[in-house]
Every structure is written in C-alpha cells, then in structure tokens.
Amino acid sequence: MPIFKKEKKMEVYENLEKIEKIGEGTYGKVYKVKDINTGQIFALKKLKLENNDEGVCVSTLREISLLRALSNSSYIVRLLDVKQIRNKVGKLLLYLVFQHMDSDLKQYITSYCRRLTKLPPQIIKSFLYQICKGVSYCHSRGVMHRDLKPSNLLVDQERGLIKIADLGLGRTFIIPIKKYTHQIMTLWYRAPEVLLGDTLYSTAVDMWSVGCIFAEMSLMKPLFKGDSEINQLHSIFRCLGTPNESIWPGVTKLRDWHIYPQWKNNDLRILVPDLDPSGLDLLCKMLTYEPSKRISAKKAVEHPYFADLDKSQFENVI
Incomplete structure (x- = not known):
C-alpha cells in the first residue's frame, strides 16, 4: 500500500501522477496513476459529489463502506485509500485509490x-x-x-x-x-x-x-x-x-x-x-x-x- 504525502495547495496525492484516463461514468472518472516514489501503479477514482451542502451522497458512502468491509478478500478489488477535499472553487471532491488491474x-x-x-x-x-x-x-x-x-x-x-x-x-x-x-x-x-x-x-x-x-x-x-x-x-x-x-x-x-x-x-x-x-x-x-x-x-x-x-x-x- 502506498504512503500518501500531505496534500499541497488543495491538490490530492501529490506523489501520484496521472498516466491516462481509463474510465468515465455519470458520477466521475477513473485514472491510471503511478506513485512517483515507488513506481507502483494504482487506479484513482475521482467522484463528483452532487450535493455539496449535505456532503457525500448515500450511494457513494455505501460503496466506500462495503468496499472497506470486503477488501480483505482476494476476490474483491482492494480499496487502499479514501480522501475528501474541496478544490480551489469550493467544489467537494472524493478520491478513492484502488489496486490497479489490467x-x-x-x-x-x-x-x-x-x-x-x-x-x-x-x-x-x-x-x-x-x-x-x-x-x-x-x-x-x-x-x-x-x-x-x-x-x-x-x-x-x-x-x-x-x-x-x-x-x-x-x-x-x-x-x-x-x-x-x-x-x-x-x-x-x-x-x-x-x-x-x-x-x-x-x-x-x-x-x-x-x-x-x-x-x-x-x-x-x-x-x-x-x-x-x-x-x-x-x-x-x-x-x-x-x-x-x-x-x-x-x-x-x-x-x-x-x-x-x-x-x-x-x-x-x-x-x-x-x-x-x-x-x-x-x-x-x-x-x-x-x-x-x-x-x-x-x-x-x-x-x-x-x-x-x-x-x-x-x-x-x-
């Protein structure tokens, strides 16, 4: 599991660099990223949070909760880290880091x-x-x-x-x-x-x-x-x-x-x-x-x- 550095200028995971976008859906995008310190590859899921006033939507909280509970299995993709931030314009963003699969x-x-x-x-x-x-x-x-x-x-x-x-x-x-x-x-x-x-x-x-x-x-x-x-x-x-x-x-x-x-x-x-x-x-x-x-x-x-x-x-x- 990577060691994530402290955020800088509201940018999340400064030790991770984007390689390419590997998926996009209604609620966000998924990127293939690399840890510049270790060379490890991960998948970074960036989620749009629709209602900033009320925080994270129920379905997102549900996914995070279930993934945390199930990530110990060899047969479930591993959730490695979760981070919530506000960007420069005040929009609430949620980042989930997963193990990368081909x-x-x-x-x-x-x-x-x-x-x-x-x-x-x-x-x-x-x-x-x-x-x-x-x-x-x-x-x-x-x-x-x-x-x-x-x-x-x-x-x-x-x-x-x-x-x-x-x-x-x-x-x-x-x-x-x-x-x-x-x-x-x-x-x-x-x-x-x-x-x-x-x-x-x-x-x-x-x-x-x-x-x-x-x-x-x-x-x-x-x-x-x-x-x-x-x-x-x-x-x-x-x-x-x-x-x-x-x-x-x-x-x-x-x-x-x-x-x-x-x-x-x-x-x-x-x-x-x-x-x-x-x-x-x-x-x-x-x-x-x-x-x-x-x-x-x-x-x-x-x-x-x-x-x-x-x-x-x-x-x-x-």
Whole structure:
C-alpha cells in the first residue's frame, strides 16, 4: 500500500501522477496513476459529489463502506485509500485509490474476439470459480452486489486473476428480507424476478447474473440481449421457455406479470454448445427460474465443474 504525502495547495496525492484516463461514468472518472516514489501503479477514482451542502451522497458512502468491509478478500478489488477535499472553487471532491488491474472482463473478451478466437475452457473455469468465490464472500457477509456484469469484473491478465469491483449498487440484506428497488442491474444480466417487479429479491439475483456471465464467456457474446425490460424477458423466455406456476410457483402473482407468448424450453447444449456436461449442469442451476431453487454461490464453488481446477493458486493472493 502506498504512503500518501500531505496534500499541497488543495491538490490530492501529490506523489501520484496521472498516466491516462481509463474510465468515465455519470458520477466521475477513473485514472491510471503511478506513485512517483515507488513506481507502483494504482487506479484513482475521482467522484463528483452532487450535493455539496449535505456532503457525500448515500450511494457513494455505501460503496466506500462495503468496499472497506470486503477488501480483505482476494476476490474483491482492494480499496487502499479514501480522501475528501474541496478544490480551489469550493467544489467537494472524493478520491478513492484502488489496486490497479489490467482490464475488465468485457475488454478481455473483446480482445479475444478481435483475434477471432474464443476464451480457453480453463480460463473460463478459473474466472468463473473466482467470481463465485467473490460472490460467496459478499453473500456470507450479508451483501448483495446487484450489478454483476463483465465491465464490473477486473482482470489481471499476467496472473490470471479476476476480481469483483463497483459495489455502488450493493446492498446489505437482512432476514426477513425487506423490499428493495427493482431498478437495478444492467439489463442483460438482470434476473427475471427483478424484471417482473419483485421487490423481495435476495442473493439469487447475483447468481443469475453470474450465469449470464458464464454463458457469455463461452459464447463470446451475451446470452440474453434485450433492449427494454419486456424485450429482455422475451429474450429469456425464448431461450429457457415461458415460465408458469408449475416450474416457478408464484410467478403469475408478481407485479409486472402479463400473459406472454408460450415459448418452449431450448436445450442449453444447443444454446451454449462449447460447455462440457458439468459446465452445462452448473449453468442450468444458475439460470433456474425459481430464485429459491437457484444454486447459491457457496454451492457453486463446490460443483464438480471445478474438480480439475488447481484452487491453491488463488490462496493468499493480493
């Protein structure tokens, strides 16, 4: 972890120099930076704080709190430092320093697509295992991520590591489950119960997302690619069949349930042809309609699909 020098002239981290901008979103920018004293590379997230009078917004505080709580895991990107300042014009800024990773999974898959090759099966298996371990770690500590997608999974290509990032939509959960907003998750990775308006969802929503990511690593493209909530549901139903009360008790009682076209279930062996039988079995368990029957992250890491994976390589990794 770097030693950060005292701020000078309201400029944060005078020992860090910007190398390049590596990301930009609604709330801020992310830079690749270097510690001029040690040569270490980090990621610096500069956040815009919308309401300066009331301080840091709730979602930002939530992300910082969750990251601090979860950063001890080898499977979660490490938050190294947080600093809040006012710049010369009085605007409140928040800086978060993270360990730097080469790319994200979306970029990683795209790099293979450009070479007209697919991800090797062992890389898919290794990445999926690490993702499941990270999700299991979050769930065991009462945290749902709620926005798992390839761009929120950061990759260290040299070491073959993948880590969960961006917990801005993460929420702690309690038993009994309370109501949450259903406007979460990028559409292509959104669980059907959320698309149908269920506000009593739990950790199973993350496992649906993991299943979508698993299929995408094998196919090199998203499995379900809708351009609206209803279109996303149709995309899922066309592949997995239209659900009913016999396979998903209570589905017709969900808030946004309507009468949908009756599509038949397609064979996952046809939809995702490059997975072996154990991989297909795990994918099927992740993409189970009934949330209570969907495989948990803890059970997923014990699945036979990972039997031939050397898991010791992920122990004590920073």
